[in-house]
Amino acid sequence: MKRLNIENYFDYAATTPLLPTVFTRMQPYFTNLFGNPSSAHRFGQQAYGAVEDARNILLDHFHITNPDNLIFTGSSTEACNTILWGTVFQYWKIYGKPGRLLISPLEHSAVNETAKFLQDAGFCIIDQLPVNQYGQVDPDDVRKMIRSDTVLVSVIYGNNEIGTINPIPEIARVCKEKGIPFHTDATQYVAHNQIDFGNSEISMMNIAAHKCYGPKGTGAILLGNGVENFLPFIHGGKQENGKRAGTHNVPYIVGMAAAYQILDNEFDKRIQFERQKRDLLIQLISENIPDCLLTGHPTERLTNHASFAFKGIDSLVLQSLLDQKGFAVSIGSACRSSKIHGQQQLIDIGLSSEWANGGLRITVGIYTTDDAIYSLVNALKRSIRILRRS
Ligand SMILES: Cc1ncc(COP(=O)(O)O)c(C=O)c1O
Numbered sequence: 001m002k003r004l005n006i007e008n009y010f011d012y013a014a015t016t017p018l019l020p021t022v023f024t025r026m027q028p029y030f031t032n033l034f035g036n037p038s039s040a041h042r043f044g045q046q047a048y049g050a051v052e053d054a055r056n057i058l059l060d061h062f063h064i065t066n067p068d069n070l071i072f073t074g075s076s077t078e079a080c081n082t083i084l085w086g087t088v089f090q091y092w093k094i095y096g097k098p099g100r101l102l103i104s105p106l107e108h109s110a111v112n113e114t115a116k117f118l119q120d121a122g123f124c125i126i127d128q129l130p131v132n133q134y135g136q137v138d139p140d141d142v143r144k145m146i147r148s149d150t151v152l153v154s155v156i157y158g159n160n161e162i163g164t165i166n167p168i169p170e171i172a173r174v175c176k177e178k179g180i181p182f183h184t185d186a187t188q189y190v191a192h193n194q195i196d197f198g199n200s201e202i203s204m205m206n207i208a209a210h211k212c213y214g215p216k217g218t219g220a221i222l223l224g225n226g227v228e229n230f231l232p233f234i235h236g237g238k239q240e241n242g243k244r245a246g247t248h249n250v251p252y253i254v255g256m257a258a259a260y261q262i263l264d265n266e267f268d269k270r271i272q273f274e275r276q277k278r279d280l281l282i283q284l285i286s287e288n289i290p291d292c293l294l295t296g297h298p299t300e301r302l303t304n305h306a307s308f309a310f311k312g313i314d315s316l317v318l319q320s321l322l323d324q325k326g327f328a329v330s331i332g333s334a335c336r337s338s339k340i341h342g343q344q345q346l347i348d349i350g351l352s353s354e355w356a357n358g359g360l361r362i363t364v365g366i367y368t369t370d371d372a373i374y375s376l377v378n379a380l381k382r383s384i385r386i387l388r389r390s
Contacts, residue, residue, distance in 0.1 A: 001324055001326075002324070007369050008328065010328055010376060016366075018214065026252070034047070051072070052067075069222060079220065080111050090231060092123055100125050101126050103129065103155070104135075104154075106161075106348060131348065131349060135159055139174045143177075146174075155182075157188070157189035157190075160187070162295045162307050163306070166184075184202055184205050185205075186205045187207060197224070205222045208256075212263055218255070274366075278303060281377070284377040289380065292311070313384060322376075329360055
């Protein structure tokens with residue numbers, strides 16, 4: 001087995017390494033500044049100040065004016081659960097029957113599995129939007145499929161497995177016209193794009209820190225203006241204005257704000273860098289490996305994201321061969337790559353199992369080098385040749 005080298009890490013969509021500067025900003029809140037932000041004494045007030053400073057940085061980043069419109073959570077998954085449960089329960093409480101959730105088939109499991117759980121429990125009925133061959137939702141389909149009992153439309157912003165970006169502003173506009181709340185899971189998208197959320201027509205959006213060189217295990221819900229009757233998912237203390245109970249994870253919240261502040265400062269440079277690496281990867285793989293297909297949209301895709309299907313290949317075996325050579329790639333979402341085979345999302349965009357079983361996600365980031373890309377493509381080429389011969 002080859003030693004692990006960060007240059008050979010090609011799984012930035014699963015998670016990113018914590019930036020040393022982010023860690024430096026977090027550190028005091030593990031040690032000296034350990035207070036509970038809900039405590040009235042000065043130890044507590046120091047911690048409270050750190051949480052509110054972090055909130056202000058994020059409000060600024062997303063152009064939100066009302067501080068109540070940003071709710072810290074323990075992850076993006078928790079944020080999605082909160083949004084789906086809350087919306088479905090509101091309807092259930094009033095009408096005593098299940099409302100309809102209109103979602104795309106290519107949602108992350110944080111949305112998909114939550115929706116299925118709620119449907120199985122009898123609290124909602126899922127309506128599934130069609131997608132095109134790139135996995136994109138058409139706003140006109142959203143318009144056609146919204147019903148009088150639709151409680152929420154939820155469409156992922158930037159797809160974690162195939163990198164495709166959905167036309168979210170247009171979908172949000174349709175939902176606004178129809179008077180239906182609209183949620184987008186922007187966990188991947190916000191790490192590579194700047195969003196004027198405060199002036200958008202999105203009702204609810206969730207983010208995390210760990211796709212953007214911040215810590216794992218922290219996230220947030222962003223609420224649009226005019227979103228009322230938000231129901232908390234976690235009950236207990238009155239933190240987050242009663243919208244999310246539980247002692248704040250101060251160092252992680254500080255780390256999340258630092259990560260997005262640094263993204264702001266280096267945005268153009270970082271995006272240009274990752275786009276160059278992504279494009280080199282796509283070009284080399286397309287030119288060097290026969291029977292391969294770029295999955296997801298060719299241009300409207302996350303700037304760090306390349307994903308391919310290799311005909312006749314079992315991507316679990318391919319991933320493992322590459323791992324032995326020291327390269328970290330993914331067969332899809334990190335949440336399921338160890339469990340499920342079959343690349344459901346690739347089937348959903350119309351690929352036969354001969355192609356879909358060979359799906360591979362390769363995502364780049366700040367430590368990626370051109371040399372590592374050339375080495376990865378060589379290793380990929382050799383591994384695929386061996387697998388196709390056997
Ligand atoms: C699109 C998307 N949504 C949600 C999540 C879940 O985020 P977290 O790890 O913060 O729960 C992920 C993480 O992989 C993701 O990529």
